[in-house]
Amino acid sequence: MSLDLPETLSRVRSLVDARLPKLLERGPAAGLLDDVPDPLPPAARDALLSPGKRVRPGLVFLVGALFGAKEERLLDPACAVEMVHAASLALDDLPSMDDATTRRGRPALHTVHGEDLAILAGVTLIVRAFGVLADSGLSTIRPAPALDLVSRLADASGLWGLASGQSLDLRTGEADASFDRIETIHARKTGALFVAAAEFGAVLGGARPKELAAVRSYAKNVGLAFQIVDDLLERQDPARTGKHARRAPTPTFARHVGEEGARRLVQELTLHAIEALEPFGARAALLRDFASALRDRSS
Amino acid sequence: MSLDLPETLSRVRSLVDARLPKLLERGPAAGLLDDVPDPLPPAARDALLSPGKRVRPGLVFLVGALFGAKEERLLDPACAVEMVHAASLALDDLPSMDDATTRRGRPALHTVHGEDLAILAGVTLIVRAFGVLADSGLSTIRPAPALDLVSRLADASGLWGLASGQSLDLRTGEADASFDRIETIHARKTGALFVAAAEFGAVLGGARPKELAAVRSYAKNVGLAFQIVDDLLERQDPARTGKHARRAPTPTFARHVGEEGARRLVQELTLHAIEALEPFGARAALLRDFASALRDRSS
Numbered sequence: 001m002s003l004d005l006p007e008t009l010s011r012v013r014s015l016v017d018a019r020l021p022k023l024l025e026r027g028p029a030a031g032l033l034d035d036v037p038d039p040l041p042p043a044a045r046d047a048l049l050s051p052g053k054r055v056r057p058g059l060v061f062l063v064g065a066l067f068g069a070k071e072e073r074l075l076d077p078a079c080a081v082e083m084v085h086a087a088s089l090a091l092d093d094l095p096s097m098d099d100a101t102t103r104r105g106r107p108a109l110h111t112v113h114g115e116d117l118a119i120l121a122g123v124t125l126i127v128r129a130f131g132v133l134a135d136s137g138l139s140t141i142r143p144a145p146a147l148d149l150v151s152r153l154a155d156a157s158g159l160w161g162l163a164s165g166q167s168l169d170l171r172t173g174e175a176d177a178s179f180d181r182i183e184t185i186h187a188r189k190t191g192a193l194f195v196a197a198a199e200f201g202a203v204l205g206g207a208r209p210k211e212l213a214a215v216r217s218y219a220k221n222v223g224l225a226f227q228i229v230d231d232l233l234e235r236q237d238p239a240r241t242g243k244h245a246r247r248a249p250t251p252t253f254a255r256h257v258g259e260e261g262a263r264r265l266v267q268e269l270t271l272h273a274i275e276a277l278e279p280f281g282a283r284a285a286l287l288r289d290f291a292s293a294l295r296d297r298s299s
Numbered sequence: 300m301s302l303d304l305p306e307t308l309s310r311v312r313s314l315v316d317a318r319l320p321k322l323l324e325r326g327p328a329a330g331l332l333d334d335v336p337d338p339l340p341p342a343a344r345d346a347l348l349s350p351g352k353r354v355r356p357g358l359v360f361l362v363g364a365l366f367g368a369k370e371e372r373l374l375d376p377a378c379a380v381e382m383v384h385a386a387s388l389a390l391d392d393l394p395s396m397d398d399a400t401t402r403r404g405r406p407a408l409h410t411v412h413g414e415d416l417a418i419l420a421g422v423t424l425i426v427r428a429f430g431v432l433a434d435s436g437l438s439t440i441r442p443a444p445a446l447d448l449v450s451r452l453a454d455a456s457g458l459w460g461l462a463s464g465q466s467l468d469l470r471t472g473e474a475d476a477s478f479d480r481i482e483t484i485h486a487r488k489t490g491a492l493f494v495a496a497a498e499f500g501a502v503l504g505g506a507r508p509k510e511l512a513a514v515r516s517y518a519k520n521v522g523l524a525f526q527i528v529d530d531l532l533e534r535q536d537p538a539r540t541g542k543h544a545r546r547a548p549t550p551t552f553a554r555h556v557g558e559e560g561a562r563r564l565v566q567e568l569t570l571h572a573i574e575a576l577e578p579f580g581a582r583a584a585l586l587r588d589f590a591s592a593l594r595d596r597s598s
Contacts, residue, residue, distance in 0.1 A: 024458065040466035041458060091422065096414035115395035119418060120466050123390065124457045126422060130429045131453030134446050143442040147433050150449055154430030158423045159323065159340060167339035167419050 005289040012061045012078070013054045015071075019079050020048055023132055043113040043121040044128075047090040048083060050104050055226070056081045059197040060204075062286050063215050067205020076136045077149055077200045080129040084157050085193060087125040088166070090118050097170060098245040105242030129153060145203050152203070156196035165189025169250050177251030185250070186227045187220065194223030214276050221273035222291055225266045228253050229298045232262055263298050270295040304588040311360045311377070312353045314370075318378050319347055322431055342412040342420040343427075346389040347382060349403050354525070355380045358496040359503075361585050362514050366504020375435045376448055376499045379428040383456050384492060386424040387465070389417050396469060397544040404541030428452060440503065447502050455495035464488025468549050476550030484549070485526045486519065493522030513575050520572035521590055524565045527552050528597045531561055562597050569594040 024045055057078035064074040093100035093108040095115060100108045110118035130150055137146025155161060165188030172181060198219035202212045231252040234241055254262040273291040277284040323344055356377035363373040392399035392407040394414060399407045409417035429449055436445025454460060464487030471480060497518035501511045530551040533540055553561040572590040576583040 038463055038467055039470050040463050043466075044458060087422075091418060094415075094418065096418065116393075116469050117466060119390060119393065119395065120462045123386075123422065123425060124462045126425060127453050127457035127462065130449055131457065134450035134453060137442075137446045138450070143436075143446045147436045147442045147446050147449070150429055150446070151433035151437070154426050154433060158426035158430065159343060163419045163423045163426065164337055164339050167342075167416060168337055170415050171338050 005286050005293065008062065008065075008286060009054075009058045012058045015075055016054045016057045016079055016082060017049075019075055020082065021045065023076070023079055023083075024048065024128065039113070039117055040120055040124060043109065043117040044124045046112065047109050047118070047121045048086045048125055050086075050106060052082075052086070052104065054082060056085055056193055056197040059194060059219065059222075059290075060200045062290060063198045063201025063219075064205050065201075066215070066280060066284055066287065067202060067207045067211070069201060069205035073136075073140045073204050074201065076132050076140065077204060078197070080132045080136075080149075080153065081193060081197050081200060083125045083129040083132070084153065084162070087122040087129075088162050088193075090125075091122040092166060093243075093245070094118060097166070098247045100243055100245040102242060102244045126157065141204065148203050149200055152196050152199050156192040161188055161192035161196075165192065172251055174251055174255075177256055179253075179256060182251055182253055182256055183224070186224050186253075190227040191220050191223035194219045194226065211279070214279055217276040218273045218287065218291075221269045221276065222294065225269040225273065225291070225294050225298075228262050228266050228269070229294055232259060232266075232298055235259065266295055266298040304585050304592065307361065307364075307585060308353075308357045311357045314374055315353045315356045315378055315381060316348075318374055319381065320344065322375070322378055322382075323347065323427065338412070338416055339419055339423060342408065342416040343423045345411065346408050346417070346420045347385045347424055349385075349405060351381075351385070351403065353381060355384055355492055355496040358493060358518065358521075358589075359499045361589060362497045362500025362518075363504050364500075365514070365579060365583055365586065366501055366506045366510070368500060368504035372435075372439045372503050373500065375431050375439065376503060377496070379431045379435075379448075379452065380492060380496050380499060382424045382428040382431070383452065383461070386421040386428075387461050387492075389424075390421040391465060392542075392544070393417060396465070397546045399542050399544040401541060401543045425456065444502050448499055451495050451498050451502070455491040460487055460491035460495075464491065471550055473550055473554075476555055478552075478555060481550055481552055481555055482523070485523050485552075489526040490519050490522035493518045493525065510578070513578055516575040517572045517586065517590075520568045520575065521593065524568040524572065524590070524593050524597075527561050527565050527568070528593055531558060531565075531597055534558065565594055565597040 024041065060078035060081060061074055089103060090109045092098050093103050094110055101111060102108055109121060113121065133146055133149050133153065137143045157163065165185050168185045169189055172185065195216050198215045199212065202215045231254045235254055253265055257265065270291040274288050277287055323340065359377035359380060360370065360373055388402060389408045391397050392402055393409055400410060401407055408420060412420065432445055432448050432452065436442045456462060464484050467484045468488055471484065494515055497514045498511065501514050530553045534553055552564055556564065569590040573587050576586055
């Protein structure tokens with residue numbers, strides 16, 4: 001693996017970490033201005049700015065680079081994807097869901113700001129993600145592609161994406177946990193936003209439909225592999241993710257087919273991901289490295 | 300008042316009630332298809348399809364008609380506004396917020412589907428609202444105005460709108476309840492979505508900036524009046540709204556300045572609303588009727 005991948009991801013992370021707080025700063029809409037102290041913005045900031053790997057923005061940039069997209073056009077859409085991801089973490093941790101007390105080694109959002117504000121902070125970040133895409137469509141990118149991103153992010157987050165994945169996850173007991181159902185949960189809960197991130201890079205780089213389909217396939221496989229690796233690493237070291245949840249862990253592939261089986265699955269998925277990149281030849285080197293690095297982490 | 304207003308509102312309500320369920324029906328995104336029964340869509344449908352007056356869609360249509368917008372362009376955006384409103388009701392009722400057991404005379408959503416699914420249903424409806432706007436932008440309306448609607452709906456729902464209003468509402472005790480703060484809460488919690496609804500009609504009818512400002516002013520005043528009338532009617536008949544909440548009622552104008560003062564405020568607000576319509580002359584008759592009907596309900 002070249003050194004380019006860690007360097008690129010680290011650079012994207014810096015760009016995103018510098019940009020995210022600015023995207024929550026926008027002044028109130030005219031006519032609603034006042035000086036009442038509002039407890040919501042600090043809760044939303046805490047949810048968004050807690051330290052994270054920014055993997056999904058990284059994927060937006062890597063796929064964008066493949067199609068020659070300018071980085072200034074990628075940054076805000078990448079931040080929008082991260083906003084939806086951060087919201088999903090705040091909501092997953094709620095007492096009525098995973099009932100987590102810590103996340104990324106810090107107290108879970110609702111234990112600090114209250115359950116009500118944790119819910120509203122999650123909603124706020126989701127709503128703001130769409131606002132950021134709309135703002136981009138009036139500045140760095142044109143309205144038509146911006147609206148395309150709105151559509152893809154909505155599909156990835158709602159009834160056919162994240163929210164559905166979380167609902168299935170919460171309502172799937174060990175006894176119902178078939179291979180297909182676990183795959184569906186992971187595909188919606190993790191895969192859908194990975195796919196949206198890759199689509200963002202492709203759309204912003206002007207990819208053709210066939211190219212878009214190829215990066216979708218890549219991202220779907222990488223997203224599933226990412227989730228399995230995460231589950232494997234958590235089994236080896238429960239403290240690693242810094243999350244402590246009271247709810248029994250959801251059915252995972254590692255539980256369903258065993259650790260060896262889960263590792264084989266990661267090998268297969270990353271292989272499929274890399275195969276999907278074939279049409280791009282050497283230009284897709286960093287995306288190949290991204291999938292290989294994931295595979296290597298699981299073994 | 301002419302008979303046209305009730306007729307128009309009733310027609311819009313029928314159109315919206317017929318359209319809303321269809322907007323939750325869209326098939327899953329390619330690659331995420333499966334036949335696992337998902338508890339989320341029924342929860343989202345219950346949240347959206349419970350009987351309501353559809354006042355905000357009515358406002359989209361009334362303002363749209365003022366600017367000659369075609370009704371086929373108004374319908375889906377009006378449904379998007381109603382989706383955000385329905386989501387806000389489901390979230391407001393949660394145990395960590397108003398802790399309501401009934402809404403519109405029916406069991407509150409979380410008492411039927413569980414708190415987790417009520418939260419996810421709320422999130423889902425919000426996300427779908429943006430998806431519906433994006434779909435409109437690729438069919439009945441062009442991308443640029445559709446993206447404009449995305450931006451306005453995001454501003455009205457998040458950190459500077461609904462979510463902020465709810466956060467201030469939850470964290471304002473009787474002692475902090477100044478006139479200005481109550482106005483801010485109402486302006487964000489109720490006014491912002493009324494303003495967005497009016498803006499939707501204006502943007503879709505191709506209103507000029509000055510005309511847009513006039514209908515904004517109208518909707519802001521009508522939204523505040525609507526909230527006060529609602530509070531007054533609920534004081535007279537607590538069973539009227541069909542909502543039973545365990546949390547102490549929030550500070551309202553009726554409590555702060557007394558019922559007589561609140562009625563005077565409604566008179567003033569509806570007068571301001573009607574004044575804002577002056578540039579439109581007789582064309583704005585239905586919007587005038589809408590404000591007058593609100594005033595009459597409070598006395």
